[in-house]
Amino acid sequence: MILQIIASVFVVYALIKVWSRYRDRTLSWYEGVLWSLAWLAIAVIFWQPELASNLAVRLGIGRGADLIIYAAIICLVYIFFRLYVRVDRMDRTITKIVREITLHDEEKRRDNHS
């Protein structure tokens, strides 16, 4: 019971964070919905662990705990990939900005000398 309460408090905190990120436009609406569903699913599994077990049996995994671990690994890999893509794009953007500044500075320097 204590674990369920702690988990629920954490889920409520996470949901508040998700909604505030949606409100300040850091998350798009579908990202907000996805994250909300993910956190709600975590709360449901803490209160009704047999749901995970039932689903695991239907998927042929066997144990509910294994299903949760598999799902968590898939989610983490996906999140890692998304972050990697985002960092890569930011990297390219920074390079473009640095290049523009470099070329602009040189143009200004030449103008000052002529």
Add this chain to the structure above:
Amino acid sequence: MENVYIIIPAWNEAKRIGQVLNDLSAYNYRVVVVDDGSTDQTFTIASQYPKVTVLHHLTNRGQGAALATGTAYALSQQAEIVVHFDADGQMLSSEIKRLIEPLIKDSSLDLVLGSKFLQDNIIPWFKRYFLLQPALLLQRLSTGLPLTDVHNGFRALRANTARVIKINQEGMAHASEIVSQIKRLGLHYQEVPVTVVYHEFGQGMSGGFKIIRDLIIRKIVK
């Protein structure tokens, strides 16, 4: 041909850049050093050469990014030929002529690539057999181009070629990216023998893995 631009990306090359620029001062090339956010005296030393244009990246962006900046600058100055050259003294300025002459003589050529395997060069054996040969095989398999060298940064490009080749890889993987584009764009190239003077071992195994990782990531992330 007057407008031959030598692009030298330099990151923390204070120890060698002076000698490289001294050597180049004997020729009538337009030299552009791209100081890639060095934390040593590279920028100060390069700036002491009045005939050299020194561009400065505010932060380190990688050799590919620095080359792309230098090339963009050269093209904005109506360069006719752009030569990529190293700042660490590995390449000989006396051999630049060898790379640009084929472009002047043969108008159908788009670019000339230096090859350290077309002449006798002293290459550390581990690097030769365990890094360069596997990398060369990988390059041949992935691009289908029968080049004799891999990751040789000594190349001369006609201005139109420099315009169509897009260097998107900020790091060392730009060299493989350029080879892929030569194949994809059907560019006419020629290889010429060049000397490589190894002062240091250069890119090791981890550098090679980093290049493969960058190439794969950019294949997935467009």
